[in-house]
Amino acid sequence: MRTIKDKMKQVTIILSIVIGLFAIVKADAQKNKDMDQFEVQVDGLGCPFCAYGLEKKFKEFKGIKNVAIDIETGDFSFSYPASKNLTMDAVVEQVKKAGYTPNLATITRANGTVETNAKETAAVEQENLMTSELYVNGKCGMCKARIEKTVSDLPGVASATWDVKTGMLTLDHDTSLTTKKAVAKAVANAGHDTATVKSDDATYDALPACCHYKRAI
The missing domain is CATH 3.30.70.100 (Alpha-Beta Plaits)
Structure with missing residues (x-):
């Protein structure tokens, strides 16, 4: 039969465990703060x-x-x-x-x-904007991010959207600042072929594996 002393010892152990757990939780909460x-x-x-x-x-x-x-x-x-x-x-x-x-x-x-963060974009006169489309080779979401960023960084480009499924790039741009030819050259320099400008092999090969689209021979 357990004595009062044994019971007290058990209670003490349980209390020690509870206090220890409380201290850990409190420490974690402080870290989160x-x-x-x-x-x-x-x-x-x-x-x-x-x-x-x-x-x-x-x-x-x-x-x-x-x-x-x-x-x-x-x-x-x-x-x-x-x-x-x-x-x-x-x-x-x-x-x-x-x-x-x-x-x-x-x-x-x-x-x-x-x-x-507030996106800072160069002001583009709305009356000078033209919507253009350009087929750009790519394969995945990473390609989409790369293509859109490359084109959006060009002067006079107000917006750029590339469709992963169709490969079609749609952009609103000031043609006096950036032409479709300049866009094609820019995306090619980033590793993505178009009908008019091809990326060099080294740039294409340096793309992540998931971005290796099938190139035209």
Whole structure:
């Protein structure tokens, strides 16, 4: 039969375990309070391989936690130690280095302040805009991000959308600043063939494996 002393010993052990667990939970909660929360809308995440590539690139930021990526919506979120003061520019640049296009990004700092990025685009006179279409070879969501970013960065381009299924690039641009020929040359330099301009073999070969579309002979 168990004595009162044995029962007290058991109660003491249980209390020690509970207190220990409480301390761990409290410590984790404190750590979360010391973390900045990041949310980024990313274009071009067409497959699990794409998501893996993005996550791998961001793991270069030592201390990153709670990484979550939704391929369908392009939502990318993570936590990072507030003490390291990771900037919006650094996050946006890292997304680009991974080969994707960052859109709206939001940082909720540990102290409660919220930061967002406002896309800065060159003003283009609406009356000078023309809608053009151009077939561009590509294969996946990563191709889409690369093609659209390449074209959007050209002077006078107000918008650029590439359809993965049809391969058709649709853009609104000021033809006095950027012609269709210039667009074709730009995407070829990025590794994507068009009917008029071909990418060189070295550039094509350097594309990620998932981007290797079938080239015309």
